[in-house]
Amino acid sequence: MAEIPTPSQTVGPFYALGTSWLHTHDLARHATSGERITIAGTVVDGDGKPVPDAFLEIWQANAQGKYAHPDDPQDKPVDQGFSGFGRVPTDKDGSFHFVTIKPGAVPGLGNSLQAPHILVAVFMRGMLRHAYTRIYFSDEATNASDPVLGLVEDVARRNTLVAERVPGKPEYRWDVVMQGERETVFFDA
Amino acid sequence: MADPVGYKRAAPSTQPNYLHPAYQSTVKRSPSKKLVMLPHTLTEITGPLLGHDAVGAQDADLTKQHEGEPIGERITVGGRILDEDGRAVPDTLVELWQCNATGRYHHDADQHDAPLDPNFTGAGRVVTDAEGRYQFTTIKPGAYPWRNHYNGWRPAHLHFSVFGRSFLTRLVTQMYFPGDPLLPLDPIFNCVSEPAARDRMICSFELERTVPEFALGYRFDMVLRGRNATPMVG
Numbered sequence: 001m002a003e004i005p006t007p008s009q010t011v012g013p014f015y016a017l018g019t020s021w022l023h024t025h026d027l028a029r030h031a032t033s034g035e036r037i038t039i040a041g042t043v044v045d046g047d048g049k050p051v052p053d054a055f056l057e058i059w060q061a062n063a064q065g066k067y068a069h070p071d072d073p074q075d076k077p078v079d080q081g082f083s084g085f086g087r088v089p090t091d092k093d094g095s096f097h098f099v100t101i102k103p104g105a106v107p108g109l110g111n112s113l114q115a116p117h118i119l120v121a122v123f124m125r126g127m128l129r130h131a132y133t134r135i136y137f138s139d140e141a142t143n144a145s146d147p148v149l150g151l152v153e154d155v156a157r158r159n160t161l162v163a164e165r166v167p168g169k170p171e172y173r174w175d176v177v178m179q180g181e182r183e184t185v186f187f188d189a
Numbered sequence: 190m191a192d193p194v195g196y197k198r199a200a201p202s203t204q205p206n207y208l209h210p211a212y213q214s215t216v217k218r219s220p221s222k223k224l225v226m227l228p229h230t231l232t233e234i235t236g237p238l239l240g241h242d243a244v245g246a247q248d249a250d251l252t253k254q255h256e257g258e259p260i261g262e263r264i265t266v267g268g269r270i271l272d273e274d275g276r277a278v279p280d281t282l283v284e285l286w287q288c289n290a291t292g293r294y295h296h297d298a299d300q301h302d303a304p305l306d307p308n309f310t311g312a313g314r315v316v317t318d319a320e321g322r323y324q325f326t327t328i329k330p331g332a333y334p335w336r337n338h339y340n341g342w343r344p345a346h347l348h349f350s351v352f353g354r355s356f357l358t359r360l361v362t363q364m365y366f367p368g369d370p371l372l373p374l375d376p377i378f379n380c381v382s383e384p385a386a387r388d389r390m391i392c393s394f395e396l397e398r399t400v401p402e403f404a405l406g407y408r409f410d411m412v413l414r415g416r417n418a419t420p421m422v423g
Binding site for chain 1: 190192193194198199203204205206207209212215216217218219220221222224225226227228229230231232233234235236238239243262271273274275284285286288294295296298299310311312313314338348350355356357359360361362363377380381383385386387389391406411412413414415
């Protein structure tokens, strides 16, 4: 007999009390290989107002496209100094930034290949359950054949999942827009 | 590489919608466009395995984090982390945060006119054992007002955060106490339409967990998403 999963509830306004011990702006501080990149942006609500009480949880593969997890069967090296996880809070002005390693490509379903990407869970006061989205990279040609990006029927909206490389710098811009014209693509995961 | 086994998707009545107007803050913070169905790839079925090295032995006792004893009713809260099929979720991080006995959070943004307790911060963490068990010792939190609606009060609750084995099992929830008269009035508790799912968020008094001469015990099991049946190898 299957049990009903426990319902999700909002993190509320005071989550930092319990979550801040894992807050970070540098996932890559102990990483030994890969390109160090910065991803920065702003979380905004349906009025375009910055959200100062949100945090992002980040999950990604290492530079070789390997997840630090026993269920990843790929014969690729794990970087002991890089877990691929980070919890990144927004600031008073709704902005966030984090340094990480640019992930490698990872397998998709049916022997497909997924373009390099980061999985993101968005938490905030006013969200009863976290929202899933992904970050891709504007300088990756394989985005065009990525099977998950291809699931977004409105082609223009795919860009909300693509972090834009800042010319000449190892930095990307990527915003989380909760509603409206520029609304980020969120996934039913 | 064979396709990974994905996770079950919840019946809509058992999890909240993003938009729940009775909780006003959802109105501008809920996705308005249709979500895109995400297949469960290697990215989704893996996730951070946190805890054992980061959590100290004292982190599960919120009454021992300061020089003095906090004010309020001491309680122990614990249970098991399970998946939908009743399997234990071992070695997984459980985080807890809460207000104090007066209904005040140790947080700059909390403007409620109730006293802070210098001996209570209200945050703890623990990692489940091999059978998925966890336990905290803490203080029973107070109810507190909020400005969502006229004369609104949050029922006493603990905030829990659990990871599980993958990024899909991630759960942040709130635990409520049995018989709380504020429960029928609370838009956050009532965001789920299925009563049996709501009941999942209410702990139960447990004499076996009650420590004689010290603290009442409450049991709170949390159920994470389970995996689909393993596909037949053809």
